[in-house]
Amino acid sequence: MWSKTTTLFVVSLFSGAIIAQDNDELVNNLINLRGQVEDLQAELKILQAEHQNSMSYLNTRKSELEANRDRKELQIKQQQQDLSSLQEKIKDLGLGSEQMIPTVKALIEPLKTNLQYGIPFKKTERLSVIEEIERSLEGRKITSQNAINRLWAFLEDEMRISRENAIYSQTIDLNGESLLVDIAKLGSVMMYFKTRDDRYGKAVRNNSNWQFVLIDDTEQVQQIETLFDSLKKQIRQGYFTLPLDLTAQG
Structure with missing residues (x-):
């Protein structure tokens, strides 16, 4: 029979082997976890770079779209100013409707051009409004002043469309x-x-x-x-x- 001392020694050796095995397993797990962390960090860096590139592109496109919107609104405001100046000219100089027809028609042309090349939203309907004003003016069904008033209302609608x-x-x-x-x-x-x-x-x-x-x-x-x-x-x-x-x- 083994002595008590011998038994304790064997148990001690067995326990030591288990601890050594556990330590090896722990080290391997730590190595695997460190590798996973490094992989995740590398993946995170790639995702951050992609996100930064995407945000940079989106910010650029946002600026371009805002610039397009601002240009459109500036165009409309300029056309409104032209109409307002023409109204003042008629009032100050006492010009008759017949004399102002060529000037009014000259203002209509850029409006038609803007509609033709602008966003294709109900283009036919919007263009028909301008063309009907032009036909009525040419047929002397409305005066130059009436044409200007209707063009002004049309530009107000265009301003609303540009923001809506x-x-x-x-x-x-x-x-x-x-x-x-x-x-x-x-x-x-x-x-x-x-x-x-x-x-x-x-x-x-x-x-x-x-x-x-x-x-x-x-x-x-x-x-x-x-x-x-x-x-x-x-x-x-x-x-x-x-x-x-x-x-x-x-």
Whole structure:
């Protein structure tokens, strides 16, 4: 039989082996955890760099869109000033309606040009307002002063359009087919659409031409769907992630 001392010695050796094994296991676990931490830190750095690049791009696009909006509003204000100056000229010089027709028509032309190349929001309807004023003036159905008053009201509507975010119905040309769709209009710079069979897309400008393009990317479709839902709920301000350039803009 083993003595009590021998038994204690064997137990001590056995315990020491277990502790050594536990220590090795602990060291290996620590090494694995350190490797995982280093991998996560590397991944985090990549994500931070991607996030910084994305934010830089978004800030640049935000500045461009704000600049486009400001230019549009400045254009409208300048046209309003031109109309106001013409009204004063008529008043001060006592000029007759016939004499002022060429001057009024000269003011109409840049309005038509702006509509032709601007965002394709109800372009036909908006252009028809200008053309009807022009026809009435040429046919002597209205005076020059009346034409100026109507042009002023038109520019006030244009100013409202340039600031408004809302949903409308509009007929668009999509791949050669005329379709009635829902339009999500963001000021005078961006337009998205939703077809009646739940396809989504965007108005894209390539130089001076606009076209309506479908979007197939699932993530981008969800972004536009969120925009439509928010506008329907009267949420017209806030931050939205949206697909921007599909082709180069002029």
